[in-house]
Amino acid sequence: MATKQTDRRSWTRPTAFYNHYVKWAVYVIIAVFLLWSAWNMRISMARVMDGWDAAVGLVNGMFPPEYTTEFKNELLIEGLIESLAMSVIATIVGVIISIPVAFMAAENIAPKPVYWVGRGIITVSRSFHELIIAIIAVKAVGIGALAGVIALSYKTVGFFAKLLAEEIEDIDSGQMEATEATGANRTQTMLFGVLPQVMPRIVGLTIYRWDINIRHSTIVGIVGAGGIGATLLNSFDQYDYDFFLLIIIAIIAIVMVGELISTYIRGRIQ
Amino acid sequence: MLSVTDLQKTYPSGDEALKGVSLEVTGSETVAMIGPSGAGKSTFIRCVNRLTEPSGGSVELDGLELTGLSGKKLRNARRDIGMIFQEYNLIERLTVMENVLSGRLGYVSTWNAFRRNFDGDDIERAYEVLERVGLDGHENNRADELSGGQRQRVGIARAILQRPKILLVDEPTSSLDPESSRAVMDLLTEIAAEDDIPVLINIHEVDLAEEYADRIVGLRLGEKVFEGTPADLDETARGQIYRGEEIPEGAGPTGKVAAEAGDVGGVSSDEGEIRRS
Amino acid sequence: MTDYRTWERRTPRQRLLRYLAGLLTIVAAAVSWRLLRINYDYIGTAPTEFMDLINRMYPPNVGYTGQIVSPMIETIHIAILGTTLAVLLSIPVALLGAENTTPNRLSFLLGKFIISASRSVNVIIWALVFVIIFGSGALAGTLAIAVRSIGFCSKLIAESIEEIDPGQVEAVKATGANSIEAAIYGILPQVKPTLIGVSTYRWDINVRASTIIGFVGAGGIGVELNTSINFFAWQQVLTILLAILVIVVFSEVVSAYLRRKAR
Numbered sequence: 001m002a003t004k005q006t007d008r009r010s011w012t013r014p015t016a017f018y019n020h021y022v023k024w025a026v027y028v029i030i031a032v033f034l035l036w037s038a039w040n041m042r043i044s045m046a047r048v049m050d051g052w053d054a055a056v057g058l059v060n061g062m063f064p065p066e067y068t069t070e071f072k073n074e075l076l077i078e079g080l081i082e083s084l085a086m087s088v089i090a091t092i093v094g095v096i097i098s099i100p101v102a103f104m105a106a107e108n109i110a111p112k113p114v115y116w117v118g119r120g121i122i123t124v125s126r127s128f129h130e131l132i133i134a135i136i137a138v139k140a141v142g143i144g145a146l147a148g149v150i151a152l153s154y155k156t157v158g159f160f161a162k163l164l165a166e167e168i169e170d171i172d173s174g175q176m177e178a179t180e181a182t183g184a185n186r187t188q189t190m191l192f193g194v195l196p197q198v199m200p201r202i203v204g205l206t207i208y209r210w211d212i213n214i215r216h217s218t219i220v221g222i223v224g225a226g227g228i229g230a231t232l233l234n235s236f237d238q239y240d241y242d243f244f245l246l247i248i249i250a251i252i253a254i255v256m257v258g259e260l261i262s263t264y265i266r267g268r269i270q
Numbered sequence: 271m272l273s274v275t276d277l278q279k280t281y282p283s284g285d286e287a288l289k290g291v292s293l294e295v296t297g298s299e300t301v302a303m304i305g306p307s308g309a310g311k312s313t314f315i316r317c318v319n320r321l322t323e324p325s326g327g328s329v330e331l332d333g334l335e336l337t338g339l340s341g342k343k344l345r346n347a348r349r350d351i352g353m354i355f356q357e358y359n360l361i362e363r364l365t366v367m368e369n370v371l372s373g374r375l376g377y378v379s380t381w382n383a384f385r386r387n388f389d390g391d392d393i394e395r396a397y398e399v400l401e402r403v404g405l406d407g408h409e410n411n412r413a414d415e416l417s418g419g420q421r422q423r424v425g426i427a428r429a430i431l432q433r434p435k436i437l438l439v440d441e442p443t444s445s446l447d448p449e450s451s452r453a454v455m456d457l458l459t460e461i462a463a464e465d466d467i468p469v470l471i472n473i474h475e476v477d478l479a480e481e482y483a484d485r486i487v488g489l490r491l492g493e494k495v496f497e498g499t500p501a502d503l504d505e506t507a508r509g510q511i512y513r514g515e516e517i518p519e520g521a522g523p524t525g526k527v528a529a530e531a532g533d534v535g536g537v538s539s540d541e542g543e544i545r546r547s
Numbered sequence: 548m549t550d551y552r553t554w555e556r557r558t559p560r561q562r563l564l565r566y567l568a569g570l571l572t573i574v575a576a577a578v579s580w581r582l583l584r585i586n587y588d589y590i591g592t593a594p595t596e597f598m599d600l601i602n603r604m605y606p607p608n609v610g611y612t613g614q615i616v617s618p619m620i621e622t623i624h625i626a627i628l629g630t631t632l633a634v635l636l637s638i639p640v641a642l643l644g645a646e647n648t649t650p651n652r653l654s655f656l657l658g659k660f661i662i663s664a665s666r667s668v669n670v671i672i673w674a675l676v677f678v679i680i681f682g683s684g685a686l687a688g689t690l691a692i693a694v695r696s697i698g699f700c701s702k703l704i705a706e707s708i709e710e711i712d713p714g715q716v717e718a719v720k721a722t723g724a725n726s727i728e729a730a731i732y733g734i735l736p737q738v739k740p741t742l743i744g745v746s747t748y749r750w751d752i753n754v755r756a757s758t759i760i761g762f763v764g765a766g767g768i769g770v771e772l773n774t775s776i777n778f779f780a781w782q783q784v785l786t787i788l789l790a791i792l793v794i795v796v797f798s799e800v801v802s803a804y805l806r807r808k809a810r
């Protein structure tokens with residue numbers, strides 16, 4: 001009884017881990033890991049000071065952003081237009097490839113082996129960053145917009161097919177069965193029983209992905225895959241920081257406009 | 271002792287929720303505030319602990335004027351006022367014990383609050399209070415695992431743990447079934463008696479008010495239209511509070527309704543019964 | 548009289564809009580295609596080129612595995628430290644950027660500005676900026692990832708703060724707690740699932756991002772990958788890609804587990 005009294009003078013929150021020892025062990029592991037990570041960064045006072053000077057230099061070099069030379073303006077506009085064009089083509093190509101992949105990766109429609117192939121395509125496409133794909137594409141087809149289009153289309157498949165497959169898995173199977181009951185074959189069932197149901201989603205996702213592709217199309221040039229990115233990297237390599245800033249501002253502007261348009265259209269569709 | 275004088279509240283939207291209400295709550299009495307929805311009951315008690323900022327009037331708790339306070343002083347004043355909410359307002363994703371102990375937050379440092387490091391005495395008392403409200407053994411349950419009646423009892427335990435000088439209770443039963451409602455009302459009046467603190471309860475159900483309150487206050491459109499014992503609350507008074515019927519001769523806003531007004535009461539009694547059911 | 552023989556799915560106006568939208572898409576596609584001036588020969592040879600690359604990649608260079616362990620670990624360090632830093636900094640930014648917790652109009656705008664500034668610049672561009680400042684290395688990469696993630700995390704956390712039940716905060720305040728305590732008890736438990744969801748989700752994204760910031764010298768496996776590609780060491784490239792695949796899938800499993808754990 002006496003021990004029970006003292007017990008009641010303390011209380012500890014039940015833990016999501018097995019017990020408090022495990023909890024503390026987890027915390028310690030996390031802390032040690034973070035410290036180890038931080039130590040690996042080789043942060044030193046000297047580096048921070050140098051960094052500060054460099055930052056001041058950078059800001060001085062950046063302002064005002066350069067907008068006077070005609071030659072550079074042309075470079076900028078050309079790069080931006082190429083980025084935009086890449087984003088349009090890549091979205092269209094990507095979506096066209098995605099649709100069959102999505103049907104393959106929808107559990108309620110595809111037979112098991114096909115389903116696993118579809119899933120595999122999606123996972124591999126999602127695993128690698130667009131720049132990795134872009135750099136490989138550049139080696140395969142040479143420097144230029146084609147490599148960018150390939151990289152962006154490839155990334156589009158992973159994104160688009162995954163979301164569309166989820167949408168197909170959620171559809172009303174009644175409509176599908178009704179179409180099947182009229183004696184339609186498999187392709188006809190897909191076309192008349194499934195596709196109309198997911199069409200609005202396809203349009204919405206396409207525009208959403210286009211928005212993302214605009215963003216990506218502005219950076220794949222860093223590895224030579226076309227668009228404004230190449231110009232950006234050049235200005236960086238040549239310490240031309242005021243042009244560097246101008247390009248960044250232009251990229252932000254175009255990305256924001258793309259986002260606004262995409263949000264507006266998607267709002268109208270739904 | 272809570273003493274409210276001429277309390278006014280006009281919301282930015284222009285709603286005049288309180289048009290000068292005065293009220294005293296003393297000793298260990300249970301005062302029920304009744305009135306149709308929108309009468310200003312919630313606004314009244316929220317103005318007392320300043321969850322809502324009153325536009326005019328004065329609120330005194332044991333001689334301390336609350337309306338001008340801010341910062342640390344206001345927080346210290348709030349420690350002395352226990353509040354119980356209609357929708358319980360428990361921290362749903364925390365345990366029952368953390369909810370109850372949160373009644374002591376005004377007394378612990380922020381760091382200790384973050385660490386859940388409460389005084390041994392408080393924890394011991396929390397266990398006692400949980401027993402008292404019939405929730406022993408539930409301390410490690412999450413609040414969202416409990417039933418409505420159980421949640422409201424956690425809310426009561428949280429308020430008691432503050433060792434308040436007064437309990438403000440806003441419609442404690444309107445989200446509960448009749449049985450749980452009674453249990454909650456029993457508990458509240460019991461606490462008032464045992465801890466010797468007054469309780470001010472906003473309540474919708476007139477029969478519960480009559481059964482449990484020592485005194486009843488009727489609010490209508492931001493004005494006090496009735497004050498008296500449960501026995502005084504006859505049909506005329508109800509008509510006045512709920513249907514805004516004319517106040518007959520001889521009945522002041524805070525007085526009893528005169529005997530000769532019996533006819534009026536008789537006429538409206540059917541309606542009154544319907545209303546209550 | 549209703550003409551039952553023609554059946555119209557849409558109003559004429561809707562149909563017109565649809566045709567216009569379709570036409571616009573086709574025109575945009577055609578114009579874009581012309582602008583890109585892609586050499587058709589290259590498209591024709593692209594599949595062969597890719598098959599050729601894959602042939603040269605296979606088999607992966609197993610002996611090389613030892614050399615990429617340390618850059619892979621650095622990659623994970625960058626992702627973890629960058630995400631942690633971002634989440635920690637996101638909490639105050641989210642409090643500023645949420646309508647119900649921001650102290651005043653100005654602080655609200657500041658919060659929104661930080662969020663959109665961080666979000667509108669790609670991580671690789673942030674990496675370039677930090678390489679200029681701190682020189683090449685993992686520090687620049689970590690900061691790039693952290694700064695890019697702040698906007699994303701703060702935005703989602705702020706949205707979740709705006710959706711909390713204010714009654715719980717009020718109840719805590721009514722006990723005499725100060726604002727920080729009210730936030731710890733009233734807000735934090737309510738946004739905790741979002742907090743965990745957002746950080747694990749962002750961690751997923753950051754693992755992928757930390758594999759490429761090395762292209763501009765900001766540390767991690769990207770440095771190694773870039774070198775291998777430039778030296779046409781394709782078997783090493785495949786080794787690195789497989790290693791990346793492993794950690795990406797692994798981190799996805801871990802983060803899914805954490806999300807399930809945090810109810």
Ligand SMILES: Nc1ncnc2c1ncn2[C@@H]1O[C@H](COP(=O)(O)OP(=O)(O)O)[C@@H](O)[C@H]1O
Pocket residue numbers: 281282283285286287305306307308309310311312313314
């Ligand atoms: N936050 C608010 N903003 C504007 N008006 C309010 C607010 N809260 C309450 N009111 C108004 O004040 C009046 C009294 O409301 P309330 O105190 O909630 O009444 P009761 O609790 O008696 O139902 C009502 O007319 C209501 O519309």
Ligand SMILES: [Mg+2]
Pocket residue numbers: 311312313441
């Ligand atoms: Mg109310």
